[in-house]
Amino acid sequence: MKINSNNLHQVLQAIRDYAADKENDAERYVLAEHLSMAAYPKFKFSEFGRIFLEDEEFLSYYQSIMDPENWHSLDRKYVMSQTLNLVTNLPGDFVECGVYKGATALLLCRVAQGAGRSVHLFDSFEGLPEPGSNDGDYWKAGSFAAGSKPTEEILASFSCHRIYKGWIPDRFAEAGDEPVAFVHIDVDLFQPTWDSLEYFYPRLSPGGIVLFDDYGFLSCPGAKKAVDDFFADKPEQIVSLSTGQALVQKLF
Numbered sequence: 001m002k003i004n005s006n007n008l009h010q011v012l013q014a015i016r017d018y019a020a021d022k023e024n025d026a027e028r029y030v031l032a033e034h035l036s037m038a039a040y041p042k043f044k045f046s047e048f049g050r051i052f053l054e055d056e057e058f059l060s061y062y063q064s065i066m067d068p069e070n071w072h073s074l075d076r077k078y079v080m081s082q083t084l085n086l087v088t089n090l091p092g093d094f095v096e097c098g099v100y101k102g103a104t105a106l107l108l109c110r111v112a113q114g115a116g117r118s119v120h121l122f123d124s125f126e127g128l129p130e131p132g133s134n135d136g137d138y139w140k141a142g143s144f145a146a147g148s149k150p151t152e153e154i155l156a157s158f159s160c161h162r163i164y165k166g167w168i169p170d171r172f173a174e175a176g177d178e179p180v181a182f183v184h185i186d187v188d189l190f191q192p193t194w195d196s197l198e199y200f201y202p203r204l205s206p207g208g209i210v211l212f213d214d215y216g217f218l219s220c221p222g223a224k225k226a227v228d229d230f231f232a233d234k235p236e237q238i239v240s241l242s243t244g245q246a247l248v249q250k251l252f
């Protein structure tokens with residue numbers, strides 16, 4: 001049978017019906033793995049039955065903030081929510097560089113509010129600046145322009161945060177002199193990744209975490225280069241994760 005764009009819908013429906021007749025989820029998972037290997041062998045399925053895929057509270061947070069059917073950052077948001085546990089007993093504020101519509105800022109505020117921490121949120125809200133020579137050709141100036149309203153709305157029930165609208169690093173100094181326990185850097189490009197690290201790394205508490213959202217993406221070579229170059233002369237090691245994220249824990 002030849003599959004084409006005209007009959008794809010029917011083929012998918014036939015697969016859905018076939019999957020529904022399977023005995024259990026484990027069998028459906030094996031079917032999905034076969035289909036995936038046939039269509040895109042480069043993608044490697046992980047083990048069946050991971051508990052984060054059954055975490056209803058987390059799944060409902062995710063569905064409440066993301067477009068329907070967009071599961072692309074479920075794993076990264078889960079990793080971020082768990083990585084915050086590493087700083088539970090450390091002093092310091094939370095910082096995010098690259099906020100977009102506030103999805104990950106919400107994770108920060110949920111933890112910070114009860115713990116008496118402040119959350120400092122930096123974004124142009126006009127999207128990316130002009131990419132530089134290290135950034136490849138995937139991104140364009142203005143990608144992710146969303147204005148600050150979606151973030152203000154999603155965080156309306158929290159009093160622990162402050163939004164700094166402007167170009168990184170222009171407003172960093174307004175965050176004050178408190179130590180920082182956790183920094184989330186998600187700006188896709190070399191220069192703002194470098195500027196964020198240059199400012200906040202010295203302000204991190206020992207044991208504090210920097211989580212990079214875009215270190216391991218082919219679309220973000222500049223973000224990876226900024227992290228690699230910055231830590232080349234530092235004692236900390238970069239932990240590259242299979243989600244595309246990377247993290248660094250401040251030593252001293």
Ligand SMILES: C[S@@+](CC[C@H](N)C(=O)[O-])C[C@H]1O[C@@H](n2cnc3c(N)ncnc32)[C@H](O)[C@@H]1O
Nearest residue numbers: 098100103104123124127144167168186187192
């Ligand atoms: C991928 S989005 C952030 C997504 C967000 N952390 C989340 O997970 O929902 C990247 C953001 O970085 C911001 N950004 C990138 N470079 C910037 C710069 N130089 N100054 C200010 N904001 C910047 C963009 O405006 C955009 O909102």
